[in-house]
Amino acid sequence: MESGSQPVPSPVREDFDREVLAWMDDVYRFAMSLTRDASKAEDLVQETYLRAFRSWQTFQPGSDARRWLFTIARNAFLRGLERERHHVSLDDGDPDALGAIQHYAGLVTDGTDQLLSRVDLAPALTDAIGRLNEPFRSAVVLVDVEGQSYEEAAAVLEVPIGTVRSRLFRGRRQLQEMLAEYARDAGFAAARAPERGGDDA
Amino acid sequence: MHKGVDCRLAMTQLWDFLDQELTEENMVAVRIHLEQCSACHPHAAFAQQFLTALSRCRCADPMPETLRTRVLDTLRNAGLMS
Ligand SMILES: [Zn+2]
Numbered sequence: 001m002e003s004g005s006q007p008v009p010s011p012v013r014e015d016f017d018r019e020v021l022a023w024m025d026d027v028y029r030f031a032m033s034l035t036r037d038a039s040k041a042e043d044l045v046q047e048t049y050l051r052a053f054r055s056w057q058t059f060q061p062g063s064d065a066r067r068w069l070f071t072i073a074r075n076a077f078l079r080g081l082e083r084e085r086h087h088v089s090l091d092d093g094d095p096d097a098l099g100a101i102q103h104y105a106g107l108v109t110d111g112t113d114q115l116l117s118r119v120d121l122a123p124a125l126t127d128a129i130g131r132l133n134e135p136f137r138s139a140v141v142l143v144d145v146e147g148q149s150y151e152e153a154a155a156v157l158e159v160p161i162g163t164v165r166s167r168l169f170r171g172r173r174q175l176q177e178m179l180a181e182y183a184r185d186a187g188f189a190a191a192r193a194p195e196r197g198g199d200d201a
Numbered sequence: 202m203h204k205g206v207d208c209r210l211a212m213t214q215l216w217d218f219l220d221q222e223l224t225e226e227n228m229v230a231v232r233i234h235l236e237q238c239s240a241c242h243p244h245a246a247f248a249q250q251f252l253t254a255l256s257r258c259r260c261a262d263p264m265p266e267t268l269r270t271r272v273l274d275t276l277r278n279a280g281l282m283s
Binding site: 018021024025026028029032033038042045046049050053054121122124126129140143144145146147149150165168169172176 | 216217220222241242250252254255257258259260263264265268269271272275276279281
């Protein structure tokens with residue numbers, strides 16, 4: 001039964017209210033994490049609800065409305081980025097173990113670890129998340145900020161779990177590199193130590 | 202009981218371990234290695250602190266009161282709600 005563009009009948013409206021409008025706080029928080037800007041977040045929430053209402057018939061009753069909304073919000077966010085002609089990297093890359101070991105060794109010897117235990121990093125990290133490119137930002141936001149499992153994030157992002165994992169690895173590594181920069185700027189790390197061979201992480 | 206985990210494996214699986222995404226058996230094996238290995242331990246501690254710091258970036262600002270009204274208005278204006 002296609003109802004075209006006619007107003008949705010009120011019983012549907014009640015379901016929509018109960019299932020979907022109830023999650024607006026969560027959608028707003030997710031939108032804030034993605035956009036890092038209150039007014040962009042509000043626009044994204046509006047866009048999300050508009051799209052959700054238009055495709056309400058495709059929602060499977062009993063399925064996870066919050067997850068469904070997050071998927072819509074994330075897709076709307078990506079389209080917004082495309083409109084702003086930001087570069088959206090679709091390269092997932094792949095994490096390699098030896099690179100990871102060198103990377104950690106560098107961060108620990110270089111004092112970035114002291115930064116973590118001594119300073120409230122929320123402002124620096126929030127800024128760093130805002131500088132992460134997609135698709136890494138969404139993965140980091142869902143798992144690291146929102147606390148979702150790989151499986152939940154995979155469902156929101158509509159990709160396999162392995163893809164979530166590799167995006168997370170890459171995203172976290174980029175964040176740590178930004179933190180290391182911050183640590184140097186803040187004088188925590190002895191200015192870039194003379195590099196010894198092989199330190200090309 | 203568990204297969205030996207060397208440094209390379211421990212580091213490869215560090216994120217999955219910290220995210221509790223390994224099987225129960227591998228969780229135990231990696232934990233034992235990280236507790237006992239003085240080379241890996243600081244890396245694991247660093248990564249854990251990093252994740253804790255990230256989890257604190259969750260937006261604490263409440264949703265603006267006006268947003269709900271705005272959303273409902275938008276839906277009405279789009280002819281989607283009566
Ligand atoms: Zn080790």
